[in-house]
Amino acid sequence: MRKNWIVVPALMILLLLPALSVAQGVDEILTPAAEEQLEEPDSWLDAPGAVTVQDKDNDAGDQLLVSFEQPLYTDGIFAYNVYRRIVGEENWNLVKVIPADDPREFIDGYDPEYPIEPGVLYEYRIASVTVDGEEYFGPVCEAGAVSAGEIYHTGKTRVLIASILFIVLIFYYFGKAQRGIKMYMRPIAGIEAIDEAIGRATEMGKPILYVPGISSIADVATIASLTILGRVAKKIAQYQTPLIVPNRDPIVFTVAEEVVKQAYLEAGRPDAFDPDSVFFLTTSQFAYVAGVNGIMMREKPATNFYLGMFYAESLLLAETGSLSGAIQIAGTDAVTQLPFFITTCDYTLIGEELYAASAYLGREPKQIGALKGQDACKAIIMGFITLALVFGIIDVVANTHILDWLRDLVASPIME
Amino acid sequence: MIVMVGGILMILQYFIPHQISQTIFAYYTDWTPIILAFALVLGVGSLTRIHSHKIRRKAKNWQYSYAVLIPLFGMPILAHILPQSLGGGMDSPSIFHFFFMHVQVSIQATMFSLLAFYIASAAFRAFRAKSALATVLLLAAVIVMLGQVPVGELLGKWLPETGLWILRYPNLAAKRAIMLGVGFGMLATNLKIIFGVERNWLGGAGK
Numbered sequence: 001m002r003k004n005w006i007v008v009p010a011l012m013i014l015l016l017l018p019a020l021s022v023a024q025g026v027d028e029i030l031t032p033a034a035e036e037q038l039e040e041p042d043s044w045l046d047a048p049g050a051v052t053v054q055d056k057d058n059d060a061g062d063q064l065l066v067s068f069e070q071p072l073y074t075d076g077i078f079a080y081n082v083y084r085r086i087v088g089e090e091n092w093n094l095v096k097v098i099p100a101d102d103p104r105e106f107i108d109g110y111d112p113e114y115p116i117e118p119g120v121l122y123e124y125r126i127a128s129v130t131v132d133g134e135e136y137f138g139p140v141c142e143a144g145a146v147s148a149g150e151i152y153h154t155g156k157t158r159v160l161i162a163s164i165l166f167i168v169l170i171f172y173y174f175g176k177a178q179r180g181i182k183m184y185m186r187p188i189a190g191i192e193a194i195d196e197a198i199g200r201a202t203e204m205g206k207p208i209l210y211v212p213g214i215s216s217i218a219d220v221a222t223i224a225s226l227t228i229l230g231r232v233a234k235k236i237a238q239y240q241t242p243l244i245v246p247n248r249d250p251i252v253f254t255v256a257e258e259v260v261k262q263a264y265l266e267a268g269r270p271d272a273f274d275p276d277s278v279f280f281l282t283t284s285q286f287a288y289v290a291g292v293n294g295i296m297m298r299e300k301p302a303t304n305f306y307l308g309m310f311y312a313e314s315l316l317l318a319e320t321g322s323l324s325g326a327i328q329i330a331g332t333d334a335v336t337q338l339p340f341f342i343t344t345c346d347y348t349l350i351g352e353e354l355y356a357a358s359a360y361l362g363r364e365p366k367q368i369g370a371l372k373g374q375d376a377c378k379a380i381i382m383g384f385i386t387l388a389l390v391f392g393i394i395d396v397v398a399n400t401h402i403l404d405w406l407r408d409l410v411a412s413p414i415m416e
Numbered sequence: 417m418i419v420m421v422g423g424i425l426m427i428l429q430y431f432i433p434h435q436i437s438q439t440i441f442a443y444y445t446d447w448t449p450i451i452l453a454f455a456l457v458l459g460v461g462s463l464t465r466i467h468s469h470k471i472r473r474k475a476k477n478w479q480y481s482y483a484v485l486i487p488l489f490g491m492p493i494l495a496h497i498l499p500q501s502l503g504g505g506m507d508s509p510s511i512f513h514f515f516f517m518h519v520q521v522s523i524q525a526t527m528f529s530l531l532a533f534y535i536a537s538a539a540f541r542a543f544r545a546k547s548a549l550a551t552v553l554l555l556a557a558v559i560v561m562l563g564q565v566p567v568g569e570l571l572g573k574w575l576p577e578t579g580l581w582i583l584r585y586p587n588l589a590a591k592r593a594i595m596l597g598v599g600f601g602m603l604a605t606n607l608k609i610i611f612g613v614e615r616n617w618l619g620g621a622g623k
Contacts, residue, residue, distance in 0.1 A: 062435065151434050156431055166600070253458070319537065333602075355602065370608050374604045381596060
């Protein structure tokens with residue numbers, strides 16, 4: 001019985017041996033092929049190909065357009081490192097890291113640490129970076145072009161044409177006004193109320209507060225405000241009404257002081273100019289609001305002018321002025337602040353009316369000519385808008401694409 | 417003449433991307449902070465003069481002038497003489513930092529917060545339906561405001577959609593019209609300044 005028990009497994013092993021040998025044989029056949037597939041690829045296969053470099057158009061000569069060929073195998077590539085050096089130098093600089101999914105074309109020269117010098121020949125080398133941080137370097141490629149600055153930005157031709165057209169129109173109306181041709185000016189309530197507001201303050205014996213906005217002198221709205229200040233100060237000087245001009249910007253303060261002084265001189269009352277009437281308050285936005293609001297509540301000016309550029313403080317100023325009982329005239333080109341002024345002020349100069357105010361107050365021919373030039377420019381724009389409307393309707397009705405043609409003609413992007 | 421040459425150069429610079437043009441532009445703009453620094457001295461001088469006069473003449477509310485002059489000179493002195501923390505380390509800030517964070521920032525935040533109350537009172541005045549136009553404004557405001565909050569959608573899907581339509585079409589059209597006018601106004605003002613038609617801002621009204 002014991003012998004029989006040993007024979008059974010022995011027979012089973014004997015029967016299984018051929019099967020095992022067959023299976024082993026199959027393994028021997030399959031293994032080399034599988035190993036061939038799993039073999040580590042040549043490092044050159046994972047590295048990016050040749051680099052193409054072109055000079056970028058419409059720049060200052062500080063940018064190059066770089067592109068490179070994608071590697072054959074991109075599995076496991078995390079990013080590409082772009083190295084650059086001047087031809088003849090030894091050290092490479094890493095100028096850009098491009099994620100694997102991003103386009104393989106980029107503009108070199110944005111990094112201020114590694115600027116592109118005009119007329120200098122560079123060479124590039126791109127490396128594929130694996131998740132482990134290993135780099136597979138592609139060939140060193142000398143740039144096919146050097147960077148050079150252009151003397152005209154071809155993308156701005158439409159702007160140039162429009163600018164020339166508008167300048168010519170404005171000069172045409174300058175000339176027309178100088179020849180004495182009378183031109184109609186639409187009455188603006190806010191500007192017509194300026195005289196009335198100054199008169200009211202004079203009758204009440206109270207000061208006039210003029211806020212020239214809180215922006216810098218670089219803002220055109222501030223310059224427009226200072227031109228109005230000159231006209232207003234001249235009238236105030238004639239009536240000998242006290243004037244208060246608090247300033248937020250130190251440069252605006254110095255200009256405003258000069259403008260008011262000159263206005264008093266022109267009105268023939270230089271002695272009436274109070275050097276303390278124009279002053280600097282603070283550069284801090286809300287500290288300035290606190291200061292001006294304090295003046296409103298203590299001095300109780302009869303008239304408040306808010307002309308220039310305003311931000312979040314517009315309502316704080318105008319609402320306090322409204323509570324103090326002053327007549328208020330505001331004007332700004334800040335679209336977001338206009339509703340606040342319209343709500344709280346008696347008169348508001350909306351957008352371009354701020355720029356027109358000086359011409360309205362001065363009534364000089366050239367100023368009126370400039371206004372008419374502006375109107376002519378707006379008429380051209382209105383013409384284009386009407387044309388776009390008609391073309392849009394034709395596109396819908398006749399299934400054409402003429403609106404796209406007009407859009408390409410007028411409104412193509414100026415920057416690439 | 418300086419304004420005219422500078423203005424024309426700046427116009428040309430916009431169309432010339434060349435490095436020489438960019439260098440001239442940078443050279444011009446580099447002057448701004450220098451001028452600002454000198455103007456700031458004049459500004460602080462003006463503020464000091466006015467408030468010292470007030471104190472000397474014992475003018476009305478002259479006591480408030482001390483509240484201007486003491487921090488005006490105190491804060492820079494503290495910042496320069498005692499820039500470091502008295503206790504040492506980051507946990508105990510310097511006196512300047514303490515005053516800045518616990519006085520100036522708090523006061524400024526208070527001023528800004530007042531805006532909420534002012535908006536409420538201004539809205540109350542604006543939305544009184546005194547005329548047909550004011551009623552249209554009130555209705556538009558109610559639709560837009562309700563369209564922005566979740567309860568608006570509960571009242572009806574048309575509410576946020578109508579609110580969005582008002583913002584996207586009539587509102588945007590009006591905004592663009594204003595901005596176009598502003599653009600041309602700026603262009604005309606700049607040309608008037610460059611070619612000497614408008615000299616009032618330099619202190620030469622009507623000349």
